Amino acid sequence: MKAEKTRLSNSFHLWEKHLKGAKSLQSLMNTSTKFEANQKEYFLVPFTSLDLSQKNHHFLLKNWRETNQFAYPTRFNVTLEGTQNWLKKGVIENPSRVLFWITDSNLVRLGHIGLVYLPATSSCEVDNVLRGEAGHPGLMTEAMKSLENLVETELSLEEISLRVLESNAHAVAFYEKLNYKVIIKTPLMEMRDGDTLSLKPGSPSVDTFLTMSKSLLESRSVPNEILTAGPSISTREVNYVADAIASGWNSRHSDYITRFENSFAEYVGAKYAMATSSCTGALHLSLMALGIGPGDEVIVPDVTWVATASAVMYTGAKPVFADINTDDWTINLDSVRSLLNSRTKAIMPVHLYGYGAAMNQIMQIAQEYNLYVIEDAAPAIGTEINGKRAGTFGDFGCFSFQGAKLLVTGEGGMLVTDNEELFKRAKKDQDHGRKPGTFWIEELGHKYKMNNITAALGLAQIERAENQIFRKRRINSWYTENLSDVDSISFQSETSGTSSICWMTSFTLNEGSPISRDKLINSLKQDGIDSRPVFPAISQYPIWKYEPEVQPNAIKIGSTGINLPSGVMLGKSAIERVCASIREALGN
Numbered sequence: 001m002k003a004e005k006t007r008l009s010n011s012f013h014l015w016e017k018h019l020k021g022a023k024s025l026q027s028l029m030n031t032s033t034k035f036e037a038n039q040k041e042y043f044l045v046p047f048t049s050l051d052l053s054q055k056n057h058h059f060l061l062k063n064w065r066e067t068n069q070f071a072y073p074t075r076f077n078v079t080l081e082g083t084q085n086w087l088k089k090g091v092i093e094n095p096s097r098v099l100f101w102i103t104d105s106n107l108v109r110l111g112h113i114g115l116v117y118l119p120a121t122s123s124c125e126v127d128n129v130l131r132g133e134a135g136h137p138g139l140m141t142e143a144m145k146s147l148e149n150l151v152e153t154e155l156s157l158e159e160i161s162l163r164v165l166e167s168n169a170h171a172v173a174f175y176e177k178l179n180y181k182v183i184i185k186t187p188l189m190e191m192r193d194g195d196t197l198s199l200k201p202g203s204p205s206v207d208t209f210l211t212m213s214k215s216l217l218e219s220r221s222v223p224n225e226i227l228t229a230g231p232s233i234s235t236r237e238v239n240y241v242a243d244a245i246a247s248g249w250n251s252r253h254s255d256y257i258t259r260f261e262n263s264f265a266e267y268v269g270a271k272y273a274m275a276t277s278s279c280t281g282a283l284h285l286s287l288m289a290l291g292i293g294p295g296d297e298v299i300v301p302d303v304t305w306v307a308t309a310s311a312v313m314y315t316g317a318k319p320v321f322a323d324i325n326t327d328d329w330t331i332n333l334d335s336v337r338s339l340l341n342s343r344t345k346a347i348m349p350v351h352l353y354g355y356g357a358a359m360n361q362i363m364q365i366a367q368e369y370n371l372y373v374i375e376d377a378a379p380a381i382g383t384e385i386n387g388k389r390a391g392t393f394g395d396f397g398c399f400s401f402q403g404a405k406l407l408v409t410g411e412g413g414m415l416v417t418d419n420e421e422l423f424k425r426a427k428k429d430q431d432h433g434r435k436p437g438t439f440w441i442e443e444l445g446h447k448y449k450m451n452n453i454t455a456a457l458g459l460a461q462i463e464r465a466e467n468q469i470f471r472k473r474r475i476n477s478w479y480t481e482n483l484s485d486v487d488s489i490s491f492q493s494e495t496s497g498t499s500s501i502c503w504m505t506s507f508t509l510n511e512g513s514p515i516s517r518d519k520l521i522n523s524l525k526q527d528g529i530d531s532r533p534v535f536p537a538i539s540q541y542p543i544w545k546y547e548p549e550v551q552p553n554a555i556k557i558g559s560t561g562i563n564l565p566s567g568v569m570l571g572k573s574a575i576e577r578v579c580a581s582i583r584e585a586l587g588n
Contacts, residue, residue: 004470005122008155011467012117012124015154016098018236019046026246030239033100033150037142044100044146045107047091058084060109064132071130071168073188073199073209099128102143110136113143115151124151126162129171144178152216153232153569156470159215165199166208175212184211220571226578227530228504229404230567232468237460244456256456261414263462268381268389270397270416272423274430275455279378279400279413281430281448283311286374286396286415287346288446289425292317296345300376301331302537302554304350308376309538317345321539323551328495329506329534329561330357335551336365346372351380351390353563354406354472354503355492359385359393366394374398381407381462382469384499391416396426406468406503406568407461409454469501471568476502478572479564482579486588488513492561506534508560514587517560523585529578534561 022028033044051057062083069075076082091099091114099114114128126147131140151157162180164171165188187205191198199207244256257275265273276282292298294316300309302321309319323335331349347366349357359375366373373394377383381399383390391397401412417423428436433445450458461468480491489507494500509517517533524531537554565578582588 005119007466007470008122008157009117009119011155011464013095014463016095016117018239019098020048020092022046022048022050025050027239027243030242031235033146033235035142035146037136037138040136041105042110042136042139042143043103043105043107044113044143044150045103047087047099047101047112049092052084052088052092057109058087060132061087061112064111064130068130071165071171073165074196075198076196097127100147102131102139104136109133110139111143113140113147115147124155124157124160126160129162140174141178148214148216148219152219152571154234154464154467156467156474158217159213161211161213163209163211166210172210178214180212180214182210183213185209186211217572220569220573222571222574222577225528225530226565226570226574227567228532228563228565230569231403231405231408231461232464232471232568234460234464236464237457240456240460241453244453248452248456253452256452256459257450260450260455260459260462263459264399264414265416267462267465268397268399268416269392271418272416272420274415274423274427275450275458276413276415276430276448277450278307278411278448279376279398279402280307280311281446282396282398282413282415283307283348283374283376284314285426285429285446285448286398286417287311287315287317288429289422290346290372290374290395292345292372295343297341297343298346298348299331299336299339299344300348301350301352302539302551303329303535303558304352304376304538305378305535306538306541307378308348308350309544312348313544318343318546319544320344321537321548321551321554323553324352324557325495326553326557327493328355328357328498329353329492329557330355331362332553333358333361333365336362340365340369344369344371346374348374348376349394350376350378351383353492353506354380354383354501355494356380356383356385356390356498356500358495359388359390363393378402378413379405379503380501381405382465382501386497392418395419395422401458401461406472406501407458407465409450409458409461412450412454412458413448468568472502472566473500475566475568475570475575476500476505478575479505479579482576483507483582486583486586488586488588489582502566504563504566506561506563508534508557509562510560513560515585517562520582520585521562524578524581527577527581529581530565532563534558534563 066078096117102111111132116125186209188199188207189202191200261273296317297320298312299320303324312319323332329352375391375394375397377391377397378400380390397416399414401409429445430448433443434441491507536558539548539550
């Protein structure tokens, strides 16, 4: 519960800061949300400090408040000065409130709608729902839906509440139509203080405050085609990328790269981070910085994306394939020990699908045999192992932002290390081997750089990481809860001391399953559900210049494992539909 409160608090305040941070009209529009009502375009435009200098906005708010006093529990003489103070103190400088103008496509203000974070109950409440201008049928309904979608996306709340006076029958009917249910009725009594009339809890009752609540779990629609993966892209990504496109050149050509690298290093807990064009590039740079080359052997797991072993081949070294565990599907320590010899120079564990490998034990083996460790943490940004983040145990950690990952930049990667000398070696090799600050080339190098625009997208993604991880873990829990009684499947699972980001929810079909893995995939496809087979045992590929021994667990998991739809924005109803289709295909 404490962790969830922290996540929600952090997510809300980061979102609130982003929404209020616009310093120009262009930036303001980049943080706005478009929606449709009656086939016309409208926007939710955040209230920002820009509003403080707009006198016409102040008069508008004053007039609206005067006209709608009946809807508020506190009624007083509305003044321009009081309205301006409320705007500044109650909205712009209030870290627990976000408020949106409801505008048409010409930015004409038509009303407003807001959200308040309630730290005491770790919840959020819709407030300041007000139609300021007549006309525009369906506007407030769609504005509410748009706000609810923002709340579900940015905060992953499972329900939302609001309060409304029972005497405001029109508003009550409006919320009931939107599926809000009354959960608390609070009698209100009148209290006067000069010209101010307040309705406070007590008796004799003159009105009633209705607390209404709505479940958001069912609000996200089920897509016609449920895909295996898919990111969350918010106005923050749009705003950062637009800024990088418009002004990220010349003296600012690497501003977002630097911010992204610094934020990423801080997030995972590493001293140094270097953005790359791909995780494959990061792996290759790591191996070269460690001096690994022809005649050397590097132990890799037999179930992983091919890039893990391909990067070893790029250096002229030999990938040697270890078996994997049957529970978490990460590299098996007994298998690693059986493959060690005088040519072994490194181990490359993979945190497969976001599940953490046994890094403490791997580091012990590495220390015992004087080996390097390069963590392929491509799918594991945020995975925790014994209180540390994946990618920070070994000499290097390498991550991916490919378009199907938890955090995306389309393509891209990140290399991290705590070793300054190794970092300098990798950085020089990434920059064609040139002498820093000059055009003089001192050695043959490579180019695995990330560009500033891509880094802007990455920065926004890493700032929203905790909420995305929460969504992934929640999706995984929905699957395991819904399919817990299906005997013919076994889920990939966390081992003691680890916390997976559950990038992919995956299971194997047990012996005796009524259908094969491939038939299950085809059956799901017929129901409009995308899925994919787990990586096959890669030692089977004909590209290694020798014939490796195929590992038994790897061949079993690689031939019976399936990745289920795990896109970060999938809702509970979509997961339930997938589970129903699986049950039907398996005869349950």
